[in-house]
Amino acid sequence: MDRKSKRTIISIQEQQQPELDFEEAENFPPFTFPEYQRELLTLRIAAGIADFGIVALIYSLFVITTYLQMPETFLPDRRVLGIYGLGFFVLAAIYFFLFMLSASQTPGMKHRRLTVVTKEGQPLDPTRACMRGFGYLISILPVMLGFAWAVIDPEHLTWTDKVSGTYIKKL
DSSP states (O other), rough: OOOOOOOOOOOOOOTOOOOOOOTTTGOOOOGGGGGHHHHHHHHHHHHHHHHHHHHHHHHHHHHHHHHHOOOOTOOOOHHHHHHHHHHHHHHHHHHHHHHHHSEEEEEHHHHTTEEEETTTOOOOOHHHHHHHHHHHHHTTTTTHHHHHHHHSTTTOOOHHHHHTTTTEOOO
Protein backbone atom coordinates (compact mmCIF):
# COMPACT_ATOMS: atom_id res chain seq x y z
CA MET A 1 0.00 0.00 0.00
CA ASP A 2 1.46 3.12 -1.19
CA ARG A 3 0.04 6.15 0.54
CA LYS A 4 0.89 9.58 -0.58
CA SER A 5 1.08 12.18 2.12
CA LYS A 6 -1.21 15.10 1.55
CA ARG A 7 -0.06 18.39 2.96
CA THR A 8 -1.99 21.57 3.05
CA ILE A 9 0.04 24.70 2.92
CA ILE A 10 -1.51 27.88 4.20
CA SER A 11 0.16 30.99 3.02
CA ILE A 12 -0.60 34.36 4.57
CA GLN A 13 0.47 37.22 2.47
CA GLU A 14 1.81 40.26 4.32
CA GLN A 15 -0.78 42.45 2.66
CA GLN A 16 -3.65 40.33 4.03
CA GLN A 17 -2.34 40.11 7.59
CA PRO A 18 -4.48 42.33 9.82
CA GLU A 19 -2.71 44.69 12.15
CA LEU A 20 -3.81 44.74 15.75
CA ASP A 21 -4.10 48.11 17.43
CA PHE A 22 -3.09 47.46 21.02
CA GLU A 23 -3.33 51.15 21.88
CA GLU A 24 -7.02 51.20 20.92
CA ALA A 25 -8.11 51.33 24.58
CA GLU A 26 -6.30 54.64 24.98
CA ASN A 27 -8.68 56.19 22.44
CA PHE A 28 -11.77 55.51 24.60
CA PRO A 29 -12.79 57.74 27.49
CA PRO A 30 -12.42 56.10 30.91
CA PHE A 31 -16.18 56.18 31.64
CA THR A 32 -16.73 53.55 28.93
CA PHE A 33 -14.74 50.92 30.87
CA PRO A 34 -16.64 48.29 32.88
CA GLU A 35 -14.58 49.02 36.02
CA TYR A 36 -15.69 52.67 35.98
CA GLN A 37 -19.34 51.71 35.48
CA ARG A 38 -19.12 49.10 38.27
CA GLU A 39 -17.92 51.79 40.70
CA LEU A 40 -21.03 53.84 39.89
CA LEU A 41 -23.55 51.06 40.59
CA THR A 42 -24.31 52.09 44.20
CA LEU A 43 -24.65 55.75 43.19
CA ARG A 44 -26.96 54.76 40.34
CA ILE A 45 -29.11 52.65 42.65
CA ALA A 46 -29.35 55.48 45.19
CA ALA A 47 -30.26 57.95 42.43
CA GLY A 48 -32.88 55.56 41.06
CA ILE A 49 -34.46 55.08 44.48
CA ALA A 50 -34.60 58.86 44.94
CA ASP A 51 -36.17 59.32 41.51
CA PHE A 52 -38.78 56.61 42.08
CA GLY A 53 -39.50 58.21 45.45
CA ILE A 54 -40.19 61.52 43.72
CA VAL A 55 -42.46 59.80 41.18
CA ALA A 56 -44.25 57.92 43.99
CA LEU A 57 -44.81 61.16 45.92
CA ILE A 58 -46.26 62.91 42.87
CA TYR A 59 -48.39 59.91 41.97
CA SER A 60 -49.66 59.49 45.53
CA LEU A 61 -50.97 63.06 45.38
CA PHE A 62 -52.90 62.09 42.26
CA VAL A 63 -54.23 58.88 43.85
CA ILE A 64 -55.33 60.68 47.03
CA THR A 65 -57.09 63.37 44.99
CA THR A 66 -58.94 60.82 42.86
CA TYR A 67 -59.82 58.75 45.94
CA LEU A 68 -61.36 61.79 47.61
CA GLN A 69 -63.45 62.43 44.49
CA MET A 70 -64.81 58.87 44.29
CA PRO A 71 -68.39 58.18 45.37
CA GLU A 72 -68.63 56.51 48.77
CA THR A 73 -70.18 53.41 47.22
CA PHE A 74 -67.26 52.84 44.81
CA LEU A 75 -65.03 49.90 45.70
CA PRO A 76 -61.85 49.56 43.61
CA ASP A 77 -61.36 46.07 42.22
CA ARG A 78 -58.23 44.41 40.80
CA ARG A 79 -58.79 45.91 37.38
CA VAL A 80 -58.86 49.47 38.76
CA LEU A 81 -55.81 48.82 40.94
CA GLY A 82 -53.99 47.42 37.89
CA ILE A 83 -54.77 50.56 35.92
CA TYR A 84 -53.44 52.67 38.79
CA GLY A 85 -50.26 50.56 38.84
CA LEU A 86 -49.84 50.92 35.09
CA GLY A 87 -50.35 54.67 35.47
CA PHE A 88 -47.47 54.77 37.95
CA PHE A 89 -45.11 53.04 35.53
CA VAL A 90 -46.16 55.29 32.66
CA LEU A 91 -45.58 58.36 34.84
CA ALA A 92 -42.14 57.02 35.81
CA ALA A 93 -41.21 56.47 32.14
CA ILE A 94 -42.38 60.00 31.23
CA TYR A 95 -40.49 61.45 34.21
CA PHE A 96 -37.20 59.84 33.14
CA PHE A 97 -37.76 60.65 29.47
CA LEU A 98 -38.42 64.36 30.06
CA PHE A 99 -35.42 64.80 32.34
CA MET A 100 -33.14 63.01 29.86
CA LEU A 101 -34.46 65.18 27.05
CA SER A 102 -34.00 68.44 28.93
CA ALA A 103 -30.97 67.94 31.19
CA SER A 104 -29.30 64.53 30.58
CA GLN A 105 -29.86 63.80 34.28
CA THR A 106 -32.73 63.29 36.71
CA PRO A 107 -32.96 65.06 40.08
CA GLY A 108 -31.69 61.88 41.79
CA MET A 109 -28.73 61.75 39.43
CA LYS A 110 -28.04 65.45 39.95
CA HIS A 111 -27.99 64.93 43.72
CA ARG A 112 -25.48 62.06 43.27
CA ARG A 113 -23.45 64.12 40.74
CA LEU A 114 -24.10 61.76 37.81
CA THR A 115 -24.97 62.58 34.23
CA VAL A 116 -25.73 60.64 31.04
CA VAL A 117 -23.34 61.09 28.13
CA THR A 118 -22.70 59.60 24.72
CA LYS A 119 -19.63 57.47 24.00
CA GLU A 120 -17.86 60.67 23.03
CA GLY A 121 -18.67 62.31 26.36
CA GLN A 122 -21.27 64.72 24.94
CA PRO A 123 -24.69 65.45 26.50
CA LEU A 124 -27.65 63.65 24.95
CA ASP A 125 -29.11 64.89 21.71
CA PRO A 126 -32.91 64.59 21.26
CA THR A 127 -32.61 61.32 19.32
CA ARG A 128 -30.55 59.61 22.01
CA ALA A 129 -32.82 61.04 24.71
CA CYS A 130 -35.82 59.49 22.93
CA MET A 131 -33.99 56.17 22.66
CA ARG A 132 -33.11 56.37 26.36
CA GLY A 133 -36.76 57.15 27.17
CA PHE A 134 -37.80 54.04 25.25
CA GLY A 135 -35.09 52.14 27.15
CA TYR A 136 -36.58 53.28 30.45
CA LEU A 137 -39.95 51.94 29.38
CA ILE A 138 -38.62 48.50 28.44
CA SER A 139 -36.47 48.41 31.59
CA ILE A 140 -39.36 49.25 33.92
CA LEU A 141 -42.09 47.00 32.50
CA PRO A 142 -40.56 43.59 33.24
CA VAL A 143 -40.45 44.26 37.00
CA MET A 144 -37.41 46.57 36.78
CA LEU A 145 -35.30 43.76 35.29
CA GLY A 146 -33.65 46.15 32.84
CA PHE A 147 -32.12 48.11 35.72
CA ALA A 148 -31.08 45.04 37.71
CA TRP A 149 -29.29 43.83 34.58
CA ALA A 150 -26.37 46.20 35.34
CA VAL A 151 -25.36 44.00 38.27
CA ILE A 152 -24.77 40.90 36.10
CA ASP A 153 -23.83 42.59 32.81
CA PRO A 154 -20.08 42.38 32.03
CA GLU A 155 -20.06 46.07 31.09
CA HIS A 156 -22.33 47.00 34.04
CA LEU A 157 -24.82 48.76 31.77
CA THR A 158 -28.62 48.73 32.03
CA TRP A 159 -30.90 47.97 29.10
CA THR A 160 -31.50 51.70 28.93
CA ASP A 161 -27.78 52.32 28.41
CA LYS A 162 -27.54 49.60 25.78
CA VAL A 163 -30.59 50.73 23.79
CA SER A 164 -29.43 54.34 23.63
CA GLY A 165 -25.67 53.74 23.40
CA THR A 166 -25.02 55.98 26.42
CA TYR A 167 -23.00 55.84 29.61
CA ILE A 168 -23.21 57.29 33.10
CA LYS A 169 -20.42 59.69 34.04
CA LYS A 170 -19.56 61.12 37.47
CA LEU A 171 -19.28 64.89 37.50
